[in-house]
Amino acid sequence: MHISEGILNSEILVAGWVVSGAISAYALYKMNSQEIPKVAMLTSLFFIGSFVHIPVGPTSVHLLFSGLIGAIGGVSGFLAIFIALFFQALLYGFGGIGVLGVNTLIIAGPAVLLWYFLKPKITTNLNFVSFVGGFLPVFFSVLLLVGVLILNSVHLDYAVYMIFLFNLPLMIIEGLISLMALKFIMRYRPNFL
Numbered sequence: 001m002h003i004s005e006g007i008l009n010s011e012i013l014v015a016g017w018v019v020s021g022a023i024s025a026y027a028l029y030k031m032n033s034q035e036i037p038k039v040a041m042l043t044s045l046f047f048i049g050s051f052v053h054i055p056v057g058p059t060s061v062h063l064l065f066s067g068l069i070g071a072i073g074g075v076s077g078f079l080a081i082f083i084a085l086f087f088q089a090l091l092y093g094f095g096g097i098g099v100l101g102v103n104t105l106i107i108a109g110p111a112v113l114l115w116y117f118l119k120p121k122i123t124t125n126l127n128f129v130s131f132v133g134g135f136l137p138v139f140f141s142v143l144l145l146v147g148v149l150i151l152n153s154v155h156l157d158y159a160v161y162m163i164f165l166f167n168l169p170l171m172i173i174e175g176l177i178s179l180m181a182l183k184f185i186m187r188y189r190p191n192f193l
Contacts, residue, residue, distance in 0.1 A: 016101035020078075027076050027078050068182070085103050135171050
């Protein structure tokens with residue numbers, strides 16, 4: 001789900017950096033020293049999860065765990081995804097440093113924003129909220145990805161439809177993973193959320 005270097009125009013890159021930088025700075029400002037291990041754990045969860053590729057048709061998609069990261073980390077989850085994407089760009093060339101702001105906004109933005117609204121409802125309907133909390137961040141990340149590509153005037157109309165279609169199984173898998181993980185956390189460590 002990473003956008004590679006050289007695809008987006010400079011206006012979109014600058015806007016992505018400004019928004020992602022501001023949210024990351026806010027998350028860093030709000031984070032206390034006790035949250036550092038949690039952010040490190042969420043960073044490693046995203047970093048390692050991105051290496052689990054699921055073959056879908058002629059391509060493959062990879063796990064994001066963005067909904068789970070948003071549920072556990074809140075706004076600190078944005079910072080965790082930013083750090084993980086930075087190291088992936090630096091060490092493996094996934095995405096790139098120039099598009100880091102846009103990639104962070106696409107992946108972390110929906111997760112943090114959705115869990116801001118979903119977290120108060122988790123005690124009323126744990127199963128539904130947990131599944132939707134894993135499914136919808138990936139869904140909206142794909143919509144944002146498609147929107148950025150269309151806004152950038154990339155003439156990849158066929159690819160835009162394929163991006164959504166190939167990520168549909170990933171949305172379901174992410175919803176199920178989120179459901180199982182959050183049920184476990186709510187049962188044994190509810191204060192972790």
